[in-house]
Amino acid sequence: MSHPRARTAGRVATVMAVALACAALGYGETRAARTDEPAPRPAVARAAALAGSTQAPTTAITPATLPVQAAAVAAALRTPLTATGLGSRLRAEVIDVATGAVVLNRGATTAAAPASTAKLLTAAAVLTTRGPDFRIRTSVVLGSGGTVVLVGHGDPTLTGARATQRPAYTGAARLSDLAAAITHAGVRPTRIVVDSSAFGGPAVSPAWDSDDVPTEYGAAITATMTDGGRAAPSAVVRSANPDLAAGAELAALLGHPKLPVSRGVAPTGARVLGTVRSAPVSTLVAQMLMYSDNVIAECLGRQVAMTRGLPATFTGAAAAIRATVRTLGVDPGAGMRDASGLAPTDRLSASALADLLAMVATRRSGSPGDPAFGDLVAGLPVGAWSGSLQDRYVAGSARAGAGLVRAKTGTLTGVSALAGLVHDRSGRLLAFAFIADRATSTPGAQAALDELAAALATCTCSS
Known part of the structure; x- marks a missing residue:
């Protein structure tokens, strides 16, 4: 991997603040865009404005009395949902994590090409079967x-x-x-x-x-x-x-x-x-998610297959991941062909992705018997900060999501996807999944998806 340019000096303290905040919150492509895997960069912040941006909200939120309102989410996303960069079709779902309520659904149960967001399932499955401490x-x-x-x-x-x-x-x-x-x-x-x-x-x-x-x-x-x-x-x-x-x-x-x-x-x-x-597997999961590494994903998928007594093949890994995810209460359908999302014929719904993220967010505390899902969330790239989002959320209205949006990217020719977690302005945690599978421009689609996630970050969606 190449070694990229150094970032602005004097931001190391900010990085430490974000690392601590991520732990506290449980967060712990291209052939003309064939894969979304960038070269790794030093973990140094882009801008001083990001300092403290991932700190937990100071206002106490009571989920029972302040649920997220679907009307407020719809209003916040009304304009970004019309962006031409999204192409002619968008599959989308947003979930209020505290209540499990779906507050936005646009064709979310219809399977589409997930691209690299499929790696979220691989991460959850290998953490469940092998556990975070297993070493190969x-x-x-x-x-x-x-x-x-x-x-x-x-x-x-x-x-x-x-x-x-x-x-x-x-x-x-x-x-x-x-x-x-x-x-x-x-x-x-x-x-x-x-x-x-x-x-x-x-x-x-x-x-x-x-x-x-x-x-x-x-x-x-x-x-x-x-x-x-x-x-x-x-x-x-x-x-x-x-x-x-x-x-x-x-x-x-x-x-x-x-x-x-x-x-x-x-x-x-x-x-x-x-x-x-x-x-440890926890580290491999983080490396896979942060830089959308297809090879790590396929190897981890085979680890899942081995633990479930299935052949360590593309087919066996996909079947093992699907079976494991179902045990977690999420229905992945039957459309995955690999563990990385690289196959153009892979199919996964935005609903499955959002459901998985909501489940992970509610089980990240490490309760007895629970997988270490905090490792999954900690491995998600952060907007304008790290991994496959390090150069996004830096311009336009999407800048409002810098340091706040944590999400897995997905990019294939004609497909751009984004699935992750973000707090709205009042401190409510939202899980979201967006798949634009008829995009005509990868940069345009990515910018439009980023604006959607940033709009959630700036929304006061609960009342």
């Missing part, structure tokens, strides 16, 4: 005749960076540690075999467009890979053969870059030379 292991074992077998179990963030190099993902396990374990064991490798048998089925979804892999946002999905499917930590375009690329990186780290690398399966009972583990 990668091992090296000894084969016959000096063969070293690299065995992956689906960690998309394992890094090929050397000890002095920065990995593509913070907190990533290092392939260099596995190389050191091989050397420490006194093994003289003769070849590298890569075992990705933990995943099955095609490595590239047949539901994806033919030019999605390899790209900066898409790679083949294999159980063994490094740096999100990249052949090097700094690579922009990801790999069509990330498993073999990982094996080649291991060979280079061993000082034998010309070692032959092939695919295979580790011998039963093989001697384990070393094991590393990924950052």
Whole structure:
């Protein structure tokens, strides 16, 4: 990933304030816009005006006596709903989280292409099944005749960076540690075999467009890979053969870059030379949501499938995510084809997205038996601040949502979506989902969606 320009100096204190506020509140694309994954930026605030903007409301709100009024929401959104940037159709739902009441519904129960907002379901499902503390292991074992077998179990963030190099993902396990374990064991490798048998089925979804892999946002999905499917930590375009690329990186780290690398399966009972583990699932979820990482999403979807006894494939992951989300009281329908939302044929309703967010917001406290949904909310990009929203909410009427709107973006050709959480002016928490699936201009659609969310932030919607 590239390293972007530094932001305005002197705002570090503001970042800390936002981090604390997020914790207190439970918050903790493109082929002409094919994916909405930007490069990560330093966590430094854009403007001093954002200071304190995410602090909890000071006015006490009593949900029983001050419900959100549908008429007030309709009035607040009347003008932004007419924006030409939304195209000829918008699916929309807004929920008063405290009461669960739907206060706006425009075709919300009809499924549409969700794009990357589908990752919200993947996040909820993996936090429910694997839990926030689970770490994905990668091992090296000894084969016959000096063969070293690299065995992956689906960690998309394992890094090929050397000890002095920065990995593509913070907190990533290092392939260099596995190389050191091989050397420490006194093994003289003769070849590298890569075992990705933990995943099955095609490595590239047949539901994806033919030019999605390899790209900066898409790679083949294999159980063994490094740096999100990249052949090097700094690579922009990801790999069509990330498993073999990982094996080649291991060979280079061993000082034998010309070692032959092939695919295979580790011998039963093989001697384990070393094991590393990924950052916790909570961190992987945050990385997936913040930068809309399709590869992390597909790997986490397969983790859900494994826990539910389903094949670790595109089909198995989608089925496992749907089944898990249903146990949470949300109906996802039957239209998802993958875990990332990259498939143009994926279908999900705005109602399902808003319902999921409302459920997450009410169960984020970490009650016994509840998944750590605070990790999901904390991973949502913040308007004008972070992730895929870092350059949005900076102009026009959408600026009113800067630092306030927390949402997952979604972008495909002709589709722009936004689903998230925001407090209205009186302090009421709203869950919203907007899908414009007939957009003619991605920038125009994104600007229009941002104005909708900002209008909720400035609405005094309760009485």
